[in-house]
Amino acid sequence: MSSKEQKTPEGQAPEEIIMDQHEEVEAVESDASAEQVDPRDEKIANLEAQLAEAETRERDSVLRIKAEMENLRRRTELDVEKAHKFAxxxxxxxxxxxxxxxxxxxxxxxxxxxxxxxxxxxxxxxxxxxxxxxxxxxxxxxxxxxxxxxxxxxxxxxxxxxxxxxxxxxxxxxxxxxxxxxxxxxxxxxxxxxxxx
Incomplete structure (x- = not known):
C-alpha cells in the first residue's frame, strides 16, 4: 500500500494532515506577529519620516538660496547697466x-x-x-x-x-x-x- 492509499483513522491521507498542521502553524504565527510590533520597524518608520522632512527642508533651502542668487545677479546687472549709462x-x-x-x-x-x-x-x-x-x-x-x-x-x-x-x-x-x-x-x-x- 502506498502512502497515498494509507489513510489515518480520521480518513485523511498523511500529506493532508501535514498541510493542515502547516496552515495552523502559519495562522498562529501571523496572529502572534500581528499582536507584536517590532520596535525596530517603528524606529525605521520614524527615521524615514525625519529623513523626508530633512530632505524637504534642504530642498526649500536650496531653492531659496538659488532665488536669492538670481535676484542678486539681476540687481548687479542693473547696477552695472546704470553705472555705464550714467557714468x-x-x-x-x-x-x-x-x-x-x-x-x-x-x-x-x-x-x-x-x-x-x-x-x-x-x-x-x-x-x-x-x-x-x-x-x-x-x-x-x-x-x-x-x-x-x-x-x-x-x-x-x-x-x-x-x-x-x-x-x-x-x-x-x-x-x-x-x-x-x-x-x-x-x-x-x-x-x-x-x-x-
Whole structure:
C-alpha cells in the first residue's frame, strides 16, 4: 500500500494532515506577529519620516538660496547697466556752464557787424561740435517752445498771458535743460503760457 492509499483513522491521507498542521502553524504565527510590533520597524518608520522632512527642508533651502542668487545677479546687472549709462553725469554737469557760456556769447554777439562774423561763426561751430559730441553719449537738449510743460524736464519760473501759445505750454526758455539717457540732469527754466483773462 502506498502512502497515498494509507489513510489515518480520521480518513485523511498523511500529506493532508501535514498541510493542515502547516496552515495552523502559519495562522498562529501571523496572529502572534500581528499582536507584536517590532520596535525596530517603528524606529525605521520614524527615521524615514525625519529623513523626508530633512530632505524637504534642504530642498526649500536650496531653492531659496538659488532665488536669492538670481535676484542678486539681476540687481548687479542693473547696477552695472546704470553705472555705464550714467557714468558721464558728473562730467556732463561740468560741461553745462561751458555750453551756457557759448549760448550767451551767441546771444550778445553783434551778428550784423562784418568784423565779428568770423568770431560768431567760430562760436557757432564750437557749440555745434560740442553738442554733437555729447549727443553721441546720450545727452539731449531741452529747449523747445510751444510744447506742453513737463515737470520732469521743465522748471516753471513764470506764468505769462499769451495769445500765441496754448495755455500750459512753454512760452519762453530762459535756461536750456539737459537730459542724459532720459534722466534729467538739469531742468530747463521756462515761462509757461496762461490764458488771458
Amino acid at each position: 558721464l553725469e558728473k562730467f556732463v554737469n561740468e560741461l553745462l556752464p561751458v555750453l551756457d557760456s557759448l549760448d550767451r556769447a551767441l546771444e550778445v554777439a553783434d551778428k550784423d557787424n562784418d568784423a565779428m562774423a568770423a568770431m560768431v561763426e567760430g562760436i557757432e561751430l564750437t557749440r555745434k561740435s560740442m553738442l554733437d559730441v555729447v549727443a553721441k553719449f546720450g545727452v539731449q537738449v531741452v529747449a523747445d517752445i510751444d510744447v506742453p510743460m513737463d515737470p520732469n524736464v521743465h522748471q516753471a519760473i513764470a506764468m505769462v498771458e499769451s495769445d500765441e501759445v496754448a495755455a500750459g505750454n512753454v512760452l519762453m526758455v530762459m535756461q536750456k535743460g539737459y537730459t542724459l539717457n532720459g534722466r534729467t540732469i538739469r531742468a530747463a527754466m521756462v515761462s509757461v503760457a496762461k490764458a488771458k483773462g
